[in-house]
Amino acid sequence: MANLVIVESPTKTKSIKKYLGKNYKVVASKGHVRDLPKSTLGVDVDHGFTPKYLNIKKQAEIIKMLKAEAKGKDKIYLATDPDREGEAISWHLANILKLDLNQVNRVTFSEITKSGIKEGMAHPRKIDMDLVNAQQARRILDRIVGYKISPFLWKKVQPGLSAGRVQSVAVRIIVDRENEIRAFVPEEYWTIDAKLLAASSKKAFPAKFYGRDGKKMELKNEEEAQAVLSAVKEAQFTVASVKKGVRKKSPAPPFTTSTLQQEASRKLGFRSQRTMTTAQELYEGVDLPKLGAVGLITYMRTDSLRISDEARNAASAYIQEKYGEKYLPESPRVYKTKNSAQDAHEAIRPTMPDLTPEAAKESLTADQYKLYKLIWCRFIASQMANAEYDTVSADIDAAGYTFKASGFSVRFDGFTVLYEEGRDDAEEKEGVLPPLAVGDPLKTQSVDSSQHFTQPPPRFTEASLIKFLEENGIGRPSTYAPTISTILKRKYVELENKQLKPTQLGEITTQLMEDHFASIVDEKFTAQMEDDLDKVEEGEKSWVEVLEEFYKDFSKTMEKAEEDMKDVRMKIPDEETDIVCEKCGRNMVIKTGRYGKFLACPGFPECRNTKRIAVEMPGECPLCGGKILEKKSKKGKVFYGCEHNPTCSFLSWDPPIDEKCPKCGKTLLKKSGRGARIHCSNPECDYQRPVDKEKEE
Numbered sequence: 001m002a003n004l005v006i007v008e009s010p011t012k013t014k015s016i017k018k019y020l021g022k023n024y025k026v027v028a029s030k031g032h033v034r035d036l037p038k039s040t041l042g043v044d045v046d047h048g049f050t051p052k053y054l055n056i057k058k059q060a061e062i063i064k065m066l067k068a069e070a071k072g073k074d075k076i077y078l079a080t081d082p083d084r085e086g087e088a089i090s091w092h093l094a095n096i097l098k099l100d101l102n103q104v105n106r107v108t109f110s111e112i113t114k115s116g117i118k119e120g121m122a123h124p125r126k127i128d129m130d131l132v133n134a135q136q137a138r139r140i141l142d143r144i145v146g147y148k149i150s151p152f153l154w155k156k157v158q159p160g161l162s163a164g165r166v167q168s169v170a171v172r173i174i175v176d177r178e179n180e181i182r183a184f185v186p187e188e189y190w191t192i193d194a195k196l197l198a199a200s201s202k203k204a205f206p207a208k209f210y211g212r213d214g215k216k217m218e219l220k221n222e223e224e225a226q227a228v229l230s231a232v233k234e235a236q237f238t239v240a241s242v243k244k245g246v247r248k249k250s251p252a253p254p255f256t257t258s259t260l261q262q263e264a265s266r267k268l269g270f271r272s273q274r275t276m277t278t279a280q281e282l283y284e285g286v287d288l289p290k291l292g293a294v295g296l297i298t299y300m301r302t303d304s305l306r307i308s309d310e311a312r313n314a315a316s317a318y319i320q321e322k323y324g325e326k327y328l329p330e331s332p333r334v335y336k337t338k339n340s341a342q343d344a345h346e347a348i349r350p351t352m353p354d355l356t357p358e359a360a361k362e363s364l365t366a367d368q369y370k371l372y373k374l375i376w377c378r379f380i381a382s383q384m385a386n387a388e389y390d391t392v393s394a395d396i397d398a399a400g401y402t403f404k405a406s407g408f409s410v411r412f413d414g415f416t417v418l419y420e421e422g423r424d425d426a427e428e429k430e431g432v433l434p435p436l437a438v439g440d441p442l443k444t445q446s447v448d449s450s451q452h453f454t455q456p457p458p459r460f461t462e463a464s465l466i467k468f469l470e471e472n473g474i475g476r477p478s479t480y481a482p483t484i485s486t487i488l489k490r491k492y493v494e495l496e497n498k499q500l501k502p503t504q505l506g507e508i509t510t511q512l513m514e515d516h517f518a519s520i521v522d523e524k525f526t527a528q529m530e531d532d533l534d535k536v537e538e539g540e541k542s543w544v545e546v547l548e549e550f551y552k553d554f555s556k557t558m559e560k561a562e563e564d565m566k567d568v569r570m571k572i573p574d575e576e577t578d579i580v581c582e583k584c585g586r587n588m589v590i591k592t593g594r595y596g597k598f599l600a601c602p603g604f605p606e607c608r609n610t611k612r613i614a615v616e617m618p619g620e621c622p623l624c625g626g627k628i629l630e631k632k633s634k635k636g637k638v639f640y641g642c643e644h645n646p647t648c649s650f651l652s653w654d655p656p657i658d659e660k661c662p663k664c665g666k667t668l669l670k671k672s673g674r675g676a677r678i679h680c681s682n683p684e685c686d687y688q689r690p691v692d693k694e695k696e697e
Contacts, residue, residue, distance in 0.1 A: 004073040005107075006066065006093055008080045012112060015285030015293040016079070019117040027069055029080070033059050034092040036139065041147045043140050045555075049547045051140060053092065063096060070097045075105070077124065082108035082345060083301050083478065084138070084537065087131035094127060101127055111351045112285050112295025115310075134537035137546050141165060141529070144551065148558055149517060157509055157570050162490055165526060166475040166483050168513055171492045172521040173468065174460055175502045175510045184456035189218065190225035191452060194403055195445040196237055196396070201434035204445045207237075207396050207403040214402065225449040228401055235399035237442040243393045247408065248386045251415040253335040254347035254379045256303045257477030258470045263378070265463035266422035268370050269498075272462050272481035276300065278367045279348070282375075288355075288363050295351055296360065297375055301478045302345040303470075305335035307379075311346070314353040315383040323417065329385045349379040377419040387414035392433045396442065407433035459499035473527035491592060503592075504572050512570060516561035519553065574602060583609045614643070618658035619667030622681040624648045628656050628667070656681065663687040 003024045007013060010028040017026040034053040036042035044050040055063055070076055076099060078090035090106055099105065106127045109120040142165055149163035192209035209228060211217035219225045255263070260279065264270040270278070279300035285293040312332050319327050335347070350372070357373035364372060393406040407430050460468065466480045475483060484500075487493045492506035502510070510521065519525045529550070535541035574589035581588050581601040588599040590613065601607040615630035621642040628650075631641050640655060642648040654669040657678070661668055666682040670691065679688035 002073050003075045003077065004069055005077045005079050008086065008089060009280075009284050011281070011284040015112045015295060016109070016117055018292055019114050020121070025069060025073075027066065029066065029089065029093060030059070030062055032056060032089055032092065033063055033066075033096055036143055041143065043143060045144070045551060048544050049140055049551075051136065053095075055096070066093070067097065077105055077107050077121070078127070079107045079109060079120070081301075082110060082299055084131050084135040085478075087128055088135035088139075091127050091129075091132045101129075109299075110345055111298045112283065113351045116295070116298075116351065130537050130539045133543040134533050137536055137543040138533055140547060141550060144547075144554070145520060148554075149513075149520070152558075152561065152565075153509060153512070156512060156565055156568060158505070158572065160490075161505075161509060162486070163513065163517075163520070164483075164486070165520065165529065166469075166479055167486050167490075167492075168510075168517075168521045169474055169523060169526045170465065170469065170483050171487050171502065171506050172510050172514070173465070173523070174487075174493055174500050175507050177457060177460060178502050178507070181456040181459070186453040186455070187220075189220055189452050189454065190222065190449055191219070192225060192228055192232075192403075192447065192449045194232075194237065194396075194398075194447045196405075197443040197445055198434040198436060198440060199443075203434070205405055205407070205431065205433055207394075207405040210395075210402045210404045212401050219449075222449075222451065225451075229447065229449050232398040232401055233447055237396050237398045237403070237444055239436050239438055239440040239442065240395040240397040240402070242436050242438060245391045246411065247389045247391050249389070249414070249416070250386050251333075251381045251384055251419070252378065252421040253305045254307060254349050254382045255375060256305065256347060257301050258303065258466055258480065260300070260348055260375070261466050261477070261480060262463040263422055264371060264374060265461065265466075267374060270367075270371070271484075272466065273485045274367065275371065276481045278371045279375075281365075282368055282372055286360070286363055286368065288360065296355070296372055298347075298349050298351060299345045300348050302348060303338070303477055304345055305337045305347050307335075307346050307349055311349055311353060311379075312383060315380055318354050318380065319384055323384075326412075327385050327414065327417070329383070333383055335382070347379075348375055350376045353380065381415040381419035384415035384418065385412070387416045388412040392436070394433065394436050405433060407431050459496075459501055461499055465500060472523055473530055474523055475526070476530065504575065508570055508572055516564065517557060519557070576602075581607060581609050583607055617656045619656040619660075619681070621648060621650045622666040622683075623650045630655075650681070652681065654679070661685060661687050 005016065005020065005024055005026045007016060007026065007028050008031055010030065013026040013028050017024065020026065033056060035056055036051060037054050042052045042054075044052070076097065078093055080086035080089040080093070086108070087106075091101075093099075094101055094105075104124045104126055107120045107124050109116050145163055145165050150161060153161040153163060194207045194209075195204040196207055197204050209217075209219070219228065252259075261272045261275050264275040265272065279297065282296045283298070283300050285295045287293050316328055316332065353376075357369060357376050360372060361369050388411040389408040390411050391406070391408045393404065396403040396405060409432050458464075462484055465484070469475055469480060470477065487506070488495065491503055492509060493500050493502055495501075513521045532541060532546045536543045536546060574591060576587050576589050577599065579588045579599060580586070581603070584601060584603050584607040586601055586603050586607070588609075588611075589602050590597055591600045597613050599611045599613055601609040617628040617630055617640060619628055620626065621628055621644070624642060624644055626648060627643040628640055629643050631639055633639060640652045642650040645651070652669055654671045656667045657670050659668045659678075660666065661680040661682065664680060664682050664685040664687070666680055666685065668678050669681050671677050671679060676691045677688050678691060680686070
């Protein structure tokens, strides 16, 4: 008996073959084998949106191999990835190999393990045409938007631009945030902080000004702050009330695609594409001693929080053995998946909960180890008991004004012994309060006022943008990584200190899209389209109907835009700097070339002067006192050197920080990676210290 199993990735073949045995041949399609043509629209919009699929040229040898392998086989199983795109690839394979679409030959593996392969092979089914049609509808929608609007952008803005249902909305969201930041008007406010001593303690604790007579007061200027300060400066601080309690904190659920990308960004500094590439490797299989090739995580494209009873029981067994009975919750944890989520797959979890990251470390790359550890810790922690804290809050009276102090101590560490979720915003840390009782007099160590100004909303990071897209139903988690990569590659957006900032190209293109294709960049429209695609997948709506509804208005919008912009060509203004061209005296402008941004004289072609953009770093050169600049080697590696180079020889691979050496007064440098430390830039000074982890976080 000879059977053929076709998967997408060659990496999977080794893992799967060892579990299926000698009666099965496992081969890989290496992704898609058919697609819409590159040079034309490839969709007959007048006749039911019929797509014209062609064999992909670079896949010719693979297709030839698949046809040869399929000959004479008793059974052919299509085992591409268990999602819409994987279903569509199986459908294309069936067409190329001329397989009967009513044949029960589609199998899916939620994990590449012995049990996962066995479960998948035991439940073959027909190709799900609802899934295929949902993918076809998405592909055709994106093709229509891209092939109709992109040439329009080439003519009106500049060649090489692209538009897309999700990418154009993502750029608009980033541009809108930038406009919010520009329009933001900071408002002044003041705070008053006291450091107080209780009779029972030698260590002062902080208390913050709250208000008067139990009502909160806002201090809007220095005069208001000074009035309070004058009243309490010499007053007796007395404990007015004390409230004690117990706070419980539950663990975060196991990862979905979106939350994995967010947390890997926060904790590991991974870009979303890097996260998904590494997760794919962990899913497809890694060679482990004694076990051979085995998938370490379940399928990584999912928005479900469901986990199997088998996995939950395995996690509980590990927790009990490692930490003891008290670290298990009273009843097993079950997390509720959002109503809008697709529940085809489990949450992302380790396939073998008893395989610790340390046990697998020697077999993994650095990225694989970091990501596996993140997934493993999150999953195990999700099945652990709550953390419990003893909390204390106190109201303190001084001359009729109220100050508040709060603190906590850990009663039981619970899941936090292993893992705590990262945050996008800074969390104010509380300390431990000394024993306090109503009526206790407190000694004043200091009372100070501080001026502040309200801050604009922050720019999006990759993590916060992904969170926003998911919360608003824009795109699907599997599209976030390629979307962010595309808008960065097309120069609509740039990364600045890990924040997404729109370029002038991004802002001008977004303005044009808002003026002429408002629905394409409308968040609600995009979210509604995702709902419609879900209905196609569930068999509730025809894919052709979805496309017809969209195209009816889109074609009119396209015609109107062409007419309105008939004689218009938009110019992207150059960003002027205060750096004067030494050859002709004009202010130089910032331009973007194939190697990034550079300074150029606006007098081109009369004046052809160009120069690198200097990024000034904190501190000063330890040898001559000049500015320290960020530079790049010929291979693109960042280093730091003196502005007077080559006259001054100072160079460093370690970035300077805004702190002076307590020993010699020179600028300090920060070394990352193994042996991370803060050290002095002065070669004659031996000062160094470990990196302060709390400050880092």
